[in-house]
Amino acid sequence: MLKYIGKRLVLAILTLWVVITVTFFLMHAIPGNPFAKEGTMPQGVYENLQRYYNLDKPLHVQYVMYLKALMRLDFGPSLKSSVITVNDYIKNGFPVSLHLGLQALAIALTFGLILGVIAALNHNKWPDYVSMIVAIVGISVPSFILATVLINFVAVEWKLLPVATWKTWKHTVLPSISLAMMPTAYIARLMRSSMLEVLGQDYIKTAKAKGLSQSVIVIKHAIRNAILPVVTVMGIVTANLVTGSFVIERIFGIPGMGEMFVKGIFNRDYPVILGSAVFYSGILIFLIFIVDISYSFIDPRIKLTGGGK
Amino acid sequence: MENILEVKDLHVSFQTYGGEVKAVRGVNFDLKKGEAIGIVGESGCGKSVTAQSIMQLLPTSVARYKSGSILFEGQNLLAKTERQMQDIRGNEIGMIFQDPMTSLNPTMKIGDQIMEGLMKHQKLSRSDAHKRAVRMMELVAVNQPEKRVNQYPHEFSGGMRQRAMIAVALACHPKILIADEPTTALDVTVQAQILELMKDLQNKLDTSIILITHDLGVVAEMVNRVIVMYAGQVVETGTVDDIFYHSKHPYTKGLLKSIPRLDMDRSRPLDPIFGTPPDLFTPPEGCPFFARCNSAMQICKNHNPLLETVNGQHQAACWMNHPMSQAAAAKESK
Structure with a gap:
């Protein structure tokens, strides 16, 4: 197990390095520069700024400098602000995005699994159709439409919850629901097909032949075997949710991480783009690692071995 | 018991x-x-x-x-x-x-x-x-x-x-x-x-x-006892001895004949039952084995034989075991 973790750690660092390198050079390949929007700028000021941020040095020198800084976990300054660094952005934005993401994840998992299981147990009957209609709507309706509809009815018309901003628990409800819709639908569909497959297996018949009740069969025998494909996608789904959604954060005025990345690209704010990409990949790699470890607890047939044996 | x-x-x-x-x-x-x-x-x-x-x-x-x-x-x-x-x-x-x-x-x-x-x-x-x-x-x-x-x-x-x-x-x-x-x-x-x-x-x-x-x-x-089923019905039942050595139904006989034997001439082809079982969407009115049976008679086409006792526990569903066909067979062999 330790050997396995060590091996994965080396792989993770390698993966991160590839991500950094590709992002770094792709980013510099985009035309334009960080100060293009500042209007007419005296040549001297422009050159000073370039020199201040080391943008005048050759690309490979900048690359090495960035890697060195990253070793100290320093993501560098934001080119758009003289006081805020990328580390500050992450420090301020990530907890908010994480909070929102985890709430959305809880909603998505709970309702996704319940819908999927109900649909599978009532295959080709009305609960199945209802669940799958919900799932299709969830996948096809964009989150910004759902968010505006929710705001219009729940917040404006019925005045049940606040419209926007990020203050109390009540403020978190609507954005969490809007963000959860898509993964809920996704998990529901996945769980349904996986459950249907498991329910047709011989060991379910064996369990029934033992005289177990339907609920025990479903909970003890079916769900545990059906949940593996869902666990597989959980790493990616979770990483997407906790690193913030630009759309949802924009609509609800939430100071999360999602905006940082998109604005960074528009502004050619190189350290912000790199910082977001590295941070996102780091989280994704970590979560996929967690998923791989959890396989071995859910399915005893999967054994984690080091050294590729 | x-x-x-x-x-x-x-x-x-x-x-x-x-x-x-x-x-x-x-x-x-x-x-x-x-x-x-x-x-x-x-x-x-x-x-x-x-x-x-x-x-x-x-x-x-x-x-x-x-x-x-x-x-x-x-x-x-x-x-x-x-x-x-x-x-x-x-x-x-x-x-x-x-x-x-x-x-x-x-x-x-x-x-x-x-x-x-x-x-x-x-x-x-x-x-x-x-x-x-x-x-x-x-x-x-x-x-x-x-x-x-x-x-x-x-x-x-x-x-x-x-x-x-x-x-x-x-x-x-x-x-x-x-x-x-x-x-x-x-x-x-x-x-x-x-x-x-x-x-x-x-x-x-x-x-x-x-x-x-x-x-x-x-x-x-x-x-101890065997039940032979064909097309959703019992066609013969009896002790192992009845079924294996004194079988009274052509289907059972066919099954037994189609088993390869160790002492059999290996160049001889196996002896299968030809054809396929009837479609159970619309089961035949007569004997379900009629179409594949070598000893099929006129009556088999439209009348499904009932399970009749041959002796003791041995029962078979075949018109060949009917007293009338038995008598006819006896006459023929004379």
């Missing part, structure tokens, strides 16, 4: 998109206490459906019990509710299936799978159930049962899994064990061991056995 199970005029159909498949069409048989019977027939003859009807394991969405009754100790199982059936399944009647590779839950320890039924039916505590599980594993001759109960199915070989499956089915000492092709998925040497084990347990636990198979060799070794 008293009958522990009586199946009377059982009709089972499946509702499909193509219409109603009449899979079982009037099956009658009984099972005595401590007895082993075999149900044989080719694929699709209704033998598994009959077995699963007893346990009511058929999918309720498509299977319909049209008529008939299944009496277990005098009580009609077809009239029982799902809840009442749960107390019978595993507790009074146990069942093992064809493929031991897929019939155990891969994410659950073998011991837990044996214990489940014990904890539900006999209200044993976890530790008592665990002890019983170890004893069951000992009983089905698994080495190191203490260690083995804590392993998962993928750590067992095919034969070992079928032993574990038998332990699961017999954990509560059911009065009847239904074995649906228990050895089909195993290789021959393991088959013999599993059959030996089942015979041994039948004596030890005084269980009645219904063995479902298409392997006549397995039947000859295991059972």
